[in-house]
Amino acid sequence: MSTTPRLILASTSPFRHALLARFGLDFAAIAPDCDETPLAGETAAATAQRLARDKAKSLAHAYRQALIIGSDQVALLEGQQLGKPGTHEKAVAMLQAMRGQTVAFHTALCLFNSATGHSQEMVDITRVVMRDYSDAQIAAYLAREPDALRCAGAAKSEGLGGALIERIESTDPNALIGLPVFALIGFLAAEGLEVL
Numbered sequence: 546m547s548t549t550p551r552l553i554l555a556s557t558s559p560f561r562h563a564l565l566a567r568f569g570l571d572f573a574a575i576a577p578d579c580d581e582t583p584l585a586g587e588t589a590a591a592t593a594q595r596l597a598r599d600k601a602k603s604l605a606h607a608y609r610q611a612l613i614i615g616s617d618q619v620a621l622l623e624g625q626q627l628g629k630p631g632t633h634e635k636a637v638a639m640l641q642a643m644r645g646q647t648v649a650f651h652t653a654l655c656l657f658n659s660a661t662g663h664s665q666e667m668v669d670i671t672r673v674v675m676r677d678y679s680d681a682q683i684a685a686y687l688a689r690e691p692d693a694l695r696c697a698g699a700a701k702s703e704g705l706g707g708a709l710i711e712r713i714e715s716t717d718p719n720a721l722i723g724l725p726v727f728a729l730i731g732f733l734a735a736e737g738l739e740v741l
Contacts, residue, residue: 550660551611552738555600558695560703561616564724568740577615578603581628589621590668593653598666601657608659612736615655616724620698622648627698636687636699640709645677648698652720656732665732669720673700674712682709 552572554565562574577600583592594617601615620627622643630636650671657664678686687693690705700706702713703722719726730740 550658550736550738551608552733553604553608553611553613555604555613555615558723560696560723564719564722564726565614565729568726568730570738570740572614575604575608577601581617583619583626583628589619589626589649589651590653590670592626593617593619593651594655594666594668597653597655598657598664601655601664605657605659610660611658612733612738613657613659614724614729615657616653618650618652618697618723620648620650620700622646622698629697630694630699632694633687636694637683639699640678640683640686641680643675643698643700646675648673648675648700650697650721652723652725654725654728654732656729656736658736663736665735667725667728669715669717669725669728671713671715671717671721673702673710673721674714675700676709676711678709 554572554574555577557576579599596617597615601613604613627639630639651668653668655666690701693699693701717725717727
């Protein structure tokens with residue numbers, strides 16, 4: 546008799562948790578053990594994909610019969626990777642640099658089956674055109690959106706950050722929030738776990 550593998554989200558992100566919870570699947574969100582430092586010469590897509598894979602695989606020893614979801618996002622502005630600012634000062638600098646520019650958000654997904662060692666991976670690229678906002682608008686945004694410090698490029702599109710955005714070009718709006726859900730549904734189905 547086969548049993549459905551346990552589903553693990555290798556993330557403490559409340560944004561990813563909320564996206565996955567929408568589907569009513571039984572899952573546990575567990576903090577991955579992963580160094581998120583970009584490697585020298587690594588592209589944004591490669592950084593995001595490596596980190597998504599590393600996050601998923603970091604939990605494989607503890608969850609040997611599970612489907613483990615890893616995801617990571619890297620923002621790219623004129624060849625420079627923008628991660629999560631972490632501090633108010635870094636967030637201001639990032640938002641000033643992004644003003645009036647197009648930022649490419651690379652959101653990687655890895656679904657790792659710890660029982661079989663099989664993984665499915667992809668990277669979604671969402672292009673975000675930022676408005677030509679003022680320093681005063683940056684200050685107002687950061688004062689009212691504390692979660693911005695935990696978002697790549699400090700741009701929380703699903704919150705007040707939408708006021709900083711002129712246009713989004715995407716095949717999956719969920720990817721910008723942190724999890725390429727459309728691809729994930731297909732990955733889960735390939736492992737025998739249907740959402741519907």
